[in-house]
Amino acid sequence: MEKRRRVAVVVLGDIGRSPRMQYHALSLAQQANLEVDIVANGGTEPHIAIKENPSIHLHKMKPVNLAGVSKISSALALVLKAAIQFVILVQFLCFKIPHPDIIIVQNPPSVPTLAAVKLSSWLRSSKFIIDWHNFGYTLLALSHGRGHIIVKIYLWFEKYFGRTANGSFCVTKAMQHELAQNWGIKATVLYDQPPEFFHPASLREKHELFGRLENNICHPDGIHDCISTVHKVEENQASCYQIDHLSSTLFSTMTDNDIFLKPNRPALVVSSTSWTPDEDFSILLEAAVMYDRRVAAALNEDDSIEEEKLWMDINDGKQYLYPRLLFIITGKGPERRKYEEHIKRLNLRRVAFRTMWLTAEDYPVLLGSADLGVSLHTSSSGLDLPMKVVDMFGCGLPVCAVSFSCIKELVKVEKNGLLFSSSSELADELLMLFKGFPEDCLALKSLRDGALATGSSSRWSTEWESHALPLINQVIEGKHRD
Structure with a gap:
């Protein structure tokens, strides 16, 4: 019997508050017939459909708390937090889960997520896809301003590692155009759609x-x-x-x-x-x-x-x-x-x-x-x-x-x-x-x-099958490259 392929779904955040990545996991298990390993922070419980699906395996990372360091230096706390998160994420992707054929990662956050996923995919000979929900540097700019040196470094990091992915999804045509024109990234638009459990109540x-x-x-x-x-x-x-x-x-x-x-x-x-x-x-x-x-x-x-x-x-x-x-x-x-x-x-x-x-x-x-x-x-x-x-x-x-x-x-x-x-x-x-x-x-x-x-x-399952599944199959078979 042929061994089932595996996919790792990565969220450097609370999985219970990341519905789109939960829907990805359900579709990968139910529609693509893949084994799914979710690597994410704990916190809020995910939907019961995630917990009850035998093909979905949840691996929870502990959130990094450096409140004491933040009181001394917020910049130092940010650097230390990113470094610790990088090590933890690589450890999970390389040693704590079975070998993934493909890794699908939520962006943002970009730092250190994209670098950790890139390194892990190289070490394990896996492919990886970025699901662009937004741009991380624009979120950082809300508190620092777009001209700040930290925001510029973040932008460079996000753009550089974004280009190394084997494929990309994004949430709007406007984002697809921005990625193509200014980032050199070809992305497939995968609109958010409601799954079947969102319906008018009786x-x-x-x-x-x-x-x-x-x-x-x-x-x-x-x-x-x-x-x-x-x-x-x-x-x-x-x-x-x-x-x-x-x-x-x-x-x-x-x-x-x-x-x-x-x-x-x-x-x-x-x-x-x-x-x-x-x-x-x-x-x-x-x-x-x-x-x-x-x-x-x-x-x-x-x-x-x-x-x-x-x-x-x-x-x-x-x-x-x-x-x-x-x-x-x-x-x-x-x-x-x-x-x-x-x-x-x-x-x-x-x-x-x-x-x-x-x-x-x-x-x-x-x-x-x-x-x-x-x-x-x-x-x-x-x-x-x-x-x-x-x-x-x-x-x-x-x-x-x-x-x-x-x-x-x-x-x-x-x-x-x-x-x-x-x-x-x-x-x-x-x-x-x-x-x-x-x-x-x-x-x-x-x-x-x-x-x-x-x-x-339109529902998530039909949107996913029409736009996400073809790209995932192409990346797994090595027929797609940005």
């Missing part, structure tokens, strides 16, 4: 998810807003009528095994973020403040009205022209705590925020249960696309996205989403889309139809 899936998230949404520690306060009123009313709390959530009610969405539910807006400088989260916060103030002005309400009384009126059958908005922000990252403190000081009456991290299994259900998605991704290079928007379309979720150079490769304005360049524009879009929610918001329903069509038109 009523039962929504109800069960809202039940699992009930405490995080309705009983957050130390937060009193239009969600936590109103839900307390609703719970008291339910107790008076002896309604089982488990049969009712903020958004849904189950009666005799039938599930209904509440007509007075808040509109659910989802945004996922890595809480990094290339996503200006303040735009969303400012838009939320504007929405809150403009709705108050439109309704000409008396500010002395207590919020509890305001929403008890809704339960009595009255409905406002504009709904409450609940923003659920998912993700981990360095600036999360700063923005959480900012959110606490906003004092909004019709908008609430919740920040959380969801499992890989719950995240698609949340997208499939939401009413609108928001993307704040602007791209350090201007040449990559936000994968979160792809996932949202897979769930039939329309999107409001920050406008930048190549975003129109993905978001078709007034078909599956809208673009904005300022907080004021985003506030205008929220007011327009949610007017008359939930039944009379025709513009939102039209965009949802467009998002459903976009999400169902």
